[in-house]
Amino acid sequence: MxxxxxxxxxxxxxxxxxxxxxxxxxxxxxxxxxxxxxxxxxxxxxxxxxxxxxxxxxxxxxxxxxxxxxxxxxxxxxxxxxxxxxxxxxxxxxxxxxxxxxxxxxxxxxxxxxxxxxxxxxxxxxxxxxxxxxxxxxxxxxxxxxxxxxxVKVASRVxxxxxxxxxxxxxxxxxxxxxxxxxxxDQSQCEEMAAISYNACRTCYAKTNRKDLKRCGRCQNVWYCSPECQKKDWPEHKKFCGKKTFDFVPLAPAPPDEFIGCPAAVPDFIRTPALWRQISYLSEPDSQFTDYHFDAQPGHTDSIMISYPPGARLIFLVARRRAMASGSLPAIYQMLSILEFEEDLGVRNFTHARYRRQFEMEYAIKITPEGRRAAGKFDQPTQQELKEEEQFLRQRWASVDNHPKRRPRPQTF
Structure with a gap:
């Protein structure tokens, strides 16, 4: 799945x-x-x-x-x-x-x-x-x-x-x-695909001889190399151990990726696939110091962290939160304004068109000067919103303190 x-x-x-x-x-x-x-x-x-x-x-x-x-x-x-x-x-x-x-x-x-x-x-x-x-x-x-x-390491079966x-x-x-x-x-094209299989423990898949494996005493259908491996696998194996009837029910799917501080969508707002993709990128361990991702090539992005003007980062994150929750147009245009300001300062070599295209895909809108004027004024973040975003930032940083891909922790917001 x-x-x-x-x-x-x-x-x-x-x-x-x-x-x-x-x-x-x-x-x-x-x-x-x-x-x-x-x-x-x-x-x-x-x-x-x-x-x-x-x-x-x-x-x-x-x-x-x-x-x-x-x-x-x-x-x-x-x-x-x-x-x-x-x-x-x-x-x-x-x-x-x-x-x-x-x-x-x-x-x-x-x-x-x-x-x-x-x-x-x-x-x-x-x-x-x-x-x-x-x-x-x-x-x-x-x-x-x-x-x-x-x-392929195949666990032995009865x-x-x-x-x-x-x-x-x-x-x-x-x-x-x-x-x-x-x-x-036609099996001729499969002849070169000989399986690389051998006897292995169901839990750790350690390669071993059959005589060194022990069966589950209840069902006799699975094999383990040690009692520790059997205990580790029991929460999963107990769902099937000893069952004699077949009734296929798929495992419950994992929830979509959501980064720390990701808001829940309001009932009438349906997130686009592109917005879900953005949320997925921001949920990666090596993205916890990142504020947004922009497409570079399929499966790869250029990540950014807001630096200018001073204090703009928390405002951007509040706008991001509102936009992801409801598709708020003032919030989208506020994010765009902050990014364009940085671009005009020469902070990075992106273009305004690249920013616009990304937001158009993610929020299913058309960004135009007329649309920007009609969107209305962005309500300034409340003190509560700013405190929450600051706390979310610290939680994201703490979540990857020991991650091998972690970057140096930023010193300012």
Whole structure:
């Protein structure tokens, strides 16, 4: 769910705020194929199970760069429609659908709970593979370096008893259905993706021999290297330990990122995806000395800290708080005035147009001289607001005192 939220935010940034769709169509076919191949490679490296792509008929180079319903642009639009808020947290997991997959992994009503769980796992793994591949194509397009792939460490699962026999029977049944299917499966492109797996503790994933692992005494389904690891994993494992029925309920999604002092939105104000993105950036540990972020390139920003005129920082933060809470036009124009004042002093090499464009995206407004005059006067911050923002600043600084990326603490407001 976290990865889907990130992909939706990235898709909105490219399709709604940039001209990615037009630029993609202008690319020559060879370039698009290279980008699709790079995305497939990144997806294969980052997926929990490296052969998940065999169940993803969408993920072929021909499909991704072509004009079908399953090309790159249409897949991105499909997941954007699932959650257009773009706040990087989806409330419900989106499962990609395809006729071939529905045929192969249809679940009869009389199936056992173990078979249902086994089939649902395939849906989850293929969705994860699609999400990582789409993100990989977008990142490759923008020349974002790929993180080093991490070897897959698979915790051992039960291999004996009735449950193991039922699991094996389900796997054999699925393989037989694949053989009888009229839909061809091309596994040739997956041959190089051999899994790097080994026996490991469920909690710490430390590589070890099977004889050194101990099973959970209650369910016999998970293995640990020590009692300490078992105790550490128990709050999560107890949700499933000993259960014999399958009833898929997604885990509750994490709340959207909110920095210390982030205001709650008033009932009638709906934050745009761009504003959620700003809030997300300000919530990062290395942004706790930052007052605002401005787009530099996809996934990267230039951060600023208000310095002039003296005392303007707290006023800017009060205006930021009001704007993020209600979309207050006077507050937006107050922030803009402070930024333009600094720019005119030569504090940084931004432009007024860059500031305006950012606020237009985040607050879904059009900034014009007429609009600035019509917005009305900005009510000066109260002493209570100034004290609260000063306290929020100190709390943000304190939250990252020991963070490796921390900057020197500012001495003035």
């Amino acid at each position: 976290c990865q889907e939220g990130l992909l939706i935010a990235l898709a909105i940034e490219n399709l709604s705020y940039r001209n990615f769709e037009t630029e993609w169509k202008k690319l020559d076919l060879a370039t698009k194929k290279e980008l699709a191949l790079e995305g497939l490679y990144r997806g294969a490296c980052l997926c929990p199970r490296d052969n998940s792509r065999v169940n993803c008929p969408e993920l072929t180079i021909k499909n991704l760069v072509g004009d079908s319903n399953y090309n790159l642009i249409n897949l991105l639009k499909r997941i954007m429609e699932h959650d257009p808020t773009g706040n990087r947290r989806v409330k419900e997991l989106y499962i990609f659908r395809h006729p071939y997959v529905d045929h192969e992994f249809g679940i009869p009503d009389d199936s056992s709970d173990l078979v249902k769980a086994y089939i649902h796992e395939h849906h989850l793994l293929r969705t994860y593979c699609i999400v990582e591949t789409l993100m990989g194509v977008l990142e490759a397009y923008h020349d974002v370096p790929m993180a080093p792939p991490i070897p 291999r004996h008893g009735e449950e193991a026999e039922e699991r094996t029977a389900a796997e054999r049944k699925a393989l037989e259905e694949n053989k009888k299917s009229p839909f061809p499966i």
